[in-house]
Amino acid sequence: MQRVISFELNGKPVRLSVDPGRSLLWVLREDLGLTGTKFGCGAGLCGACTVVVDSEAVRSCATPVSAVEGKRVVTIEGLSRNGRLHPLQQAFLEHHAFQCGFCTPGMIMNAYALLLRNPQPTREQIIRAMDDNLCRCGSHPRIVAAIEHAASAAKSGGVR
């Protein structure tokens, strides 16, 4: 049942002996201790478990760990560099683009993938890209504002 799976996680190589059919979500949470990636629905419907694999946002609850063999995986824990928040994290922080915070890692990771493929999205593009990530507290307006802010900060060359 067990197989050795290797991939890059938050910039560092990982080698695991795991059941390849297990989902990336629970391997991250249980085997690798990265609990920032959340379980919300277990069916790819809410986006709380979103991580970025080779620059694409994926639902880790619906992704078998074998699918990331040899790929680059980034989770919420891997966004800040040298103790410095990623501009998206900084924007979410400044806009208070969260309440309970449970959907926040998935929101940030989904937005991160969006900005990787489209660094200057329009408001409509942001809304479309984020539409399948659910938030029950109703932080939507602030999340959109935070993503717009992070995108414009990147454009003007500002670090934040």
Add this chain to the structure above:
Amino acid sequence: MTTDDRLLSRRQFLAAPGLVVVIPLEEFAAAQEPARLPQRAAYPEDFNAYLRIAPDNRVTCYVGKVELGQGSMTALAQLLAEELDVALDAVTMVMGDTDVCPWDMGTFGSLSIRQFGPVLRAAGARARAVLLELAAERLQVPAEKLQVTDGIVRDPSSGRRVSYGELVQGRRIERRLEKAPLKSPATFRVIGRSPRRKDALEKVTGQARYAGDVRLPGMLQARILRPPAHGAVLKSVDTSAAEKIPGVRVVREGDLIAVLHEHREVADRALGTIRAEWERPPATLDEENIFEHLLKTAPPPRVVHEAGNLQEGAKLSSTIVEARYLNGYVAHAALETHSATARVEGDKVTVWAGTQTPFPLRQQIAQALGVPAESVRVITTYVGGGFGGKSASRQAIEAARLARLTGRPVQVVWDRSEEFFYDTFRPAAVVHVRAGLDGAGKMVLWEFDVYGAGDREARQFYDIPHQRTRSAGGWSGGNPPGMHPFAVGPWRAPSVNTNTFARESHIDTLAARAGMDPVEFRLRHLSDARMRRVLEAAAAKFGWKPARAPSGRGVGVSCAIYLGTYVVLMAEVAVDKKTGRVQVRRVVCAQDQGLVVNPDGSRQQIEGSIMMGMGYALSEEVRFRGGEILDHNFDSYAIPRFSWMPRIEAVLLDNPEAPASGCGEPPIVNMGAVLANAIYDAVGARLLRLPMTPARILEALRGG
């Protein structure tokens, strides 16, 4: 949220150096919701400290309230920092840990700021007074000549200074709360500001710890066998296949049958192999026939309020309008499912839980395990959304039982289907309204009977001489058995979403019958100056142009009072007549909540309420067949998304002399009526049932 203090036992905590302010029980009881205090006799009486000032100048504030996302961690710290004269950053909040925090009934009912806030402020003011006395002794200067900034006491005449920390160094000072003067709003430095939320950094970095994020050595993940329907009885069960899976443990204690494994997904697989036969009661009720059932099974209506004489009112009426308003069951659907982690070591039980009620939960766990409450510690982690749904914490009791049965730490994280199944829904309800207008277009008669939802804010506030409000059954228990086919409970602003939908829809219908603009019609019946001011502020912000509905513009208004907070919403919608789809374009909220502790936090609650409220107004309704819940996940139960987002504007009225009355719930109560009224204004179809789905809108358009 974690501090070293958390690890101290209660005895160590009480003996540690520093200043502790103790609140007498009478003060404490006053901060709880009276209706929920039947268990008052069970108060623990030994420990009521609220805050502690340590020699290192750090202030730790211990509160029984919890952080659900509503921002109370920050707002409560602001109240304390203000009265104590310390920097907000110097305050660490420890919330909902039953071993070190004072007893609290629970975090709900917009009580944290409204009722608990004044007690916390008083504790801060008392501590400041004590520290000034100590400083006066130390500096040999009368206390009233001293000044305090950020926890440093200074004698302006000599320039000498001493910090709070130095004053308590090596001492153990304990004081009871006594009356100490509170600051006046004009001198506030921390209250009324919008500092960075205390939970911000942890939440944007993934470091915030929720109950399912707790990791303990040897911990097992549990999955529990669930009935297919409420009321189903287990006839037989075969767990042999699960027992054969390596590493899986199968346990049974009475009705609790669980499979456990260190990996969640192996436990999932094991659960799937269990063969169980259930006997199900006949399923007769569903989301369509529930309303007749409620009317049949509800207890006799109780009079909530009465004035004048209904017959006289009917006699004066030239037009009588009667309608029946309905709403279905609605789920809380927080993004975090009910989660808990439990450890049993000797006679000590520790449970990390996502709960709104840690102290009642401690009692329930103790009862379930047959141990004294003192041996149970509930530690509330961050909670991933509550909205009333985590007042019930069955998952934590399950985790504790399983930890004892297995002798290993156990984690219970419900899946989404369990979350829908065991949710304590907002009750389905029926409201009958009968109201009359005289020849001059004045309301002279109002009869309001609510079945199933509860009587909170059912009494209306418009000037009507002859009126009666009655209520039968509700969300808070005491219903005849079988009235609601499954559990119901508090859902953000319990009763009030239902009552406001019925009242404000009916007021709009009366305005239309009177041939008047809905705002003008309301103002004509409002002598409450506070409500008039809020309504006028909303109209000014919205740019309300008087017209008789339906005007075709798709604009609506709704007014409400929720536990002392005055709130008015105005909305603009577009209705697609072909599909029945509604797009909410703009919502303006004007609110008078008295003293505003944190304006940005209040705006967050307004935005959140408007977003969340679109759900119960337009799409959310639990579908069921008897005790079987047909919604299992977000594919069939649709909650609001980014693409639903209207432009949201909020006006917070300045009223700092009025007590802070809470803001987490009030803005949501208007969402049903404001959208119903805007839809009517757009297309002339009056929706009497929530949610206002496209199918129901099309039906109403066809005159159904």
